[in-house]
Amino acid sequence: MKQLKKLEQKYKNIGLEIERLKAPKLELSDDLKVTKYNNDDPIPLAVSDEQWREFGENKIGAFCVTGRGDYLYNWYAIDDKRGVAPEGWYIPSDEEWNDLEEQLLDNPVYGGYRSSNGTYNYVGGYSDFWSSTVSSGTSAWGRKLNYGTSGVSRSSTTKSYGFSLRC
Secondary structure, three states: OHHHHHHHHHHHHOOOOOOOOOOOOOOOOOOOOOOEOOOOOEOOEOOOHHHHHHHHHOOOOOEEEOOOOOEEEOHHHHHOOOOOOOOOOOOOOHHHHHHHHHHHHHOOOOOEEEOOOOOEEOOOOEEEEEEEEEOOOOEEEEEEEEOOOOOEEEEEEEOOOEEEOOO
16 A cells, blocks of 8 residues: 555556555556667667577566567666656566555566567467665566466566566
């Protein structure tokens, strides 16, 4: 409830309304699909496995597009000061994901993920989402939704992996 009030105030300031439901919930938007940072600088597109590995090894923000058209971002794109979330929005923290998990189950996409070596995994079978929270020098917290189960799991993952983003 405290999170909802905090977010309501933030969105009110930018002229957005949050729809109230019987049980107060936060709304997730669709997966983010941006190709530029907020200052219009392009986010590098990694087409090959080699490019993906290179961006991750050099801690450069990057994105890729799966064969299904889902956009995946490494964590360095999230951490970039130029910002990836639209103005007035942000990537949820690990703590905020605790409140958002139930809604994630109601709106799955199953975009899979891209490993640090560049291979795509479980496209159509899993949804992986970054939080904005670092778990260690080389990892950040994320959430995983498995097509075959009805739960959301939390994991610390290497920042060079490619996950979907929600704002």
